[in-house]
Amino acid sequence: MSGRPPVEELTPAAAAAELADLAAEIARLDAAYYQDDAPEVTDAVYDARRARNNAIEARFPDLVRADSPTRRLGAAPAAGFARRRHLQPMLSLGNVFSEADFAEFCARVRRFLGLAEDAAFAFVGEPKIDGLSISLTYEHGSFVHGATRGDGSEGEDVTANLRALASLPKRLAGAAPALIEIRGEVFMTKADFLALNAEQERAGRKLFANPRNAAAGSLRQLDASITAGRKLGFFAYAMGETSAPVAATHAEYLARLGAWGFAVNPLSRRLKGEGEVLAFQAEMAARRAALAYDIDGVVYKIDDLAWQRRLGFAGRDPRWAIAWKFPAERAETRLEDIRIQVGRTGALTPVAVLQPVNVGGVLVSRASLHNEDEIARKDIRIGDAVVVERAGDVIPRIVAVIVAKRPPGTAPFAFPTHCPVCGSHAVRPAGEAVRRCTGGLICPAQAVERLIHFCARGAFDIEGMGEKTVAEFYEDGLIHGPGDIFRLAAREAEIAAREGWGEVSARKLIAAIAARRRIPLARFIFALGIRRVGETTAKLLARHYGSFSHWRAEMNAAQIMGSEARSTLGNILGIGPAIAEALVDFFAEGRNRAVLDDLAGLLEIEDAEAAGAAQSPIAGKLVVFTGSLTTMSRAEAKARAEALGARVTDSVSRRTDYVVLGAEAGSKARRAAELGVTTLSEAEWRALAGMD
DNA sequence: TCCCCTCGAGTTCA
DNA sequence: CTCGAGGGGA
Incomplete structure (x- = not known):
């Protein structure tokens, strides 16, 4: 900042005066920005003011004012989080754990694109930060809202909190599409995490288990000013919806993000082929411990965006990107007990009760043992020393028993043949892995689980009727079956009188139930x-x-x-x-x-909408591809057709709607003619499917 | 009959 | 998120 002395040269008096000025000025700018939605200055100027303020405060901690900008934020506290649907779903990623896995991934890409076996293609490698991914929407260059990933298609609107992130541009610098979604990761550095926890401890508040949780907890604050006080970083790395193309390659896109004012992970690198990927993976593994933030692997994306589009998705995972995870963290502990849970369908599931142990920053005290065979295969016994692993997923599992450390007097685990809850016989049909309680409707465990399922997301989705509430209501006889839930209105007073409840929460619950009468x-x-x-x-x-x-x-x-x-x-x-x-x-x-x-x-x-009301002309059609296609590979053609609602098979029958003829189509073309099935050229097909 | 893919049902911790 | 079973095509 010109005209101002460097912070090092400030006298305390000058510093105090300037802090007072800055507090007033930033408060005014915040009000203009947040309340009037009319920024007075560019973000760069605003950010410079805040940076100056922070620098002075850092040097003169005693002079930090009660109304310091670092202590508050202009935004009004949000009232809960609204749901927000992403314009384009946010991705999940497939995982690989070894060089062989990665080679297999590359082979799949080549097969799908119809490339030669030795064809090389470029990737961009990006350290996979253990934070939380969010999606930002910019309209005409202005940040309008942001949301957490949620289930991939819908997340929580945390716009107010995101505005508090200094590392996130409120306006894009330079030209940008009228509408664009930008994805990235909010994270906390290891050092800031430790500092925050020290602070939490001093204040007698709960500690965060790891930087990821601290970042998530800090962002998902109803009071955005708390978010503002936490040090959160942000790296942009992906694109969602855009009203105009912004790049031809992912590397170009990252450069574009940088030009717009985003922080892009400086370690991200374009890699010319698999050889460079291997080297990069090794390099990141070696540098991992020294990095300021936690990473759990590296994400590799195919650089060419046209190829990305062609590759598309397999289920929820893109075919053009993969996460190469570092080996999972492991820890040793003791298995104290094996408990049997009864699921909604009566499945008896063994769960290991562990002596709590820290695995990769999380205290683990339970792990699923899946089923009877799993226990027998690994000969897991109560009292055993076991190795617990928490892989890229969050869910811990028991890798192995350390037989050398087995205490004397243990016995192989005897899996119960009766339901531990209702005592009914538990049977295991031949060839199946799961043993099930035959109690069915009389088993209280199953009844509760069914009720929980009934109220859960995807089903009736009744807010306030979570697992615990349902279980308690069932135990106390408030509900026996699904219908009783809709008769709870008559017992509102009774609910309000329950421990942990009040009139307001009871009323809210009844309203939430009433809202679901239409389904x-x-x-x-x-x-x-x-x-x-x-x-x-x-x-x-x-x-x-x-x-x-x-x-x-x-x-x-x-x-x-x-x-x-x-x-x-x-x-x-x-x-x-x-x-x-x-x-x-x-x-x-x-x-x-x-x-x-x-x-x-x-x-x-x-009523459900009538079947097959889809919009594409090929929705519901049975399609056969034959001959060699020139503009796409067979697998790709199939995937695209299916994405548009068609079904694709390999043999021509009377039920076939279209046969798409590639070059040198043979017997299938003849058979199509015999049966009078409509045939299309590749170009006609593309036109019909709206691919051009 | 076999194989591949999708779907269902299970689970952990904050 | 993973594992196992079901469904459907080869």
């Missing part, structure tokens, strides 16, 4: 918790039957008529014999039918 058919079916019927299958059924009454009638018919009607169920694509049987079993049980009657009287179940 789409698919969610309703999913909520029932029918075995083998998850979210996807429930949607499928809802679309097929359209209405609750139709579904119910058909299912009753199937139940009465047995195998014949069961085959009708089998005609729904995606419903095979096992799911059909699960459905018939559910309806065969009188108590389930009673629950349905009960709910039908309490709820308004919305």
